[in-house]
Amino acid sequence: MAGQTDMELIKDGVRLDGRKPDELREVKITAGVLDNADGSCYLEWGNNKIYAGVFGPMECHPRHKQKADRAIVQARYTMAPFSVNDRKRPGLDRRSSEISYIVSQAFEKVVMVEEFPKASIRVDMQVVEAHAGTRCAAMTAASVALADAGIPMRDMIPACASGKVNDVVVLDLNKEEDNYGQADLPLAIIPSTGEVVLLQLDGHLTPDQFEEAMDLATSGCMDLYKIMRDALDKSYGGKK
Numbered sequence: 001m002a003g004q005t006d007m008e009l010i011k012d013g014v015r016l017d018g019r020k021p022d023e024l025r026e027v028k029i030t031a032g033v034l035d036n037a038d039g040s041c042y043l044e045w046g047n048n049k050i051y052a053g054v055f056g057p058m059e060c061h062p063r064h065k066q067k068a069d070r071a072i073v074q075a076r077y078t079m080a081p082f083s084v085n086d087r088k089r090p091g092l093d094r095r096s097s098e099i100s101y102i103v104s105q106a107f108e109k110v111v112m113v114e115e116f117p118k119a120s121i122r123v124d125m126q127v128v129e130a131h132a133g134t135r136c137a138a139m140t141a142a143s144v145a146l147a148d149a150g151i152p153m154r155d156m157i158p159a160c161a162s163g164k165v166n167d168v169v170v171l172d173l174n175k176e177e178d179n180y181g182q183a184d185l186p187l188a189i190i191p192s193t194g195e196v197v198l199l200q201l202d203g204h205l206t207p208d209q210f211e212e213a214m215d216l217a218t219s220g221c222m223d224l225y226k227i228m229r230d231a232l233d234k235s236y237g238g239k240k
């Protein structure tokens, strides 16, 4: 988010990739793609490509992390070295640790952790190609993988960003918009209650623009929620 405003990212209401301000990139979700995980998902969102795999509930290790009255969710977000233009150094960095932490916190709000004392539910998200919006995309994939694993949840969590480019509030920033836009606001909600479980803001928005960006990201989450449920219906309709 460079905050650079002289690059023309939207002209006559049309963005560089041809989308209108309130349009999502194309999203394709497939549940149950990995044989070796208890639950899994593959998601393509624009040019983002992400796998999510879930294991558990299982005994929590290391033991000092166990909670006597509930399970913990141990989410781990990683980017493959080949997921970005310049080869990314493998392994966890500060950004991956931050995303892993906020995703774990969000899922502890919906997973029925009280049913599994001392357990751990492991959620691994692997970004194979990254083109902006990967924390939301990874979280969305993780929700579907948790559902595919049969982990009891109050709801799934769709996540979607809105932002601002050339002073226009837009949905779901692409790579150029993320690089040269003025604001990025990732949001994740629990659709059945409207509760916000993740909200971040990089850049500047006026109070009115913030309201507009929240409304846009919320409607993006609801559109995504339908795509997530359709993917699960398709998976269970076909093989379970």
Ligand code: ADP
Binding pocket: 084, 085, 086, 088, 095, 130, 131, 132, 133, 134, 135, 136, 175, 178, 184
């Ligand atoms: P998000 O992917 O959730 O939008 P950021 O705003 O931190 O998260 O990153 C925006 C984009 O910048 C990523 O989707 C990715 O395309 C790129 N990016 C992130 N980290 C790196 C990195 N270490 N090297 C190269 N590009 C990166």
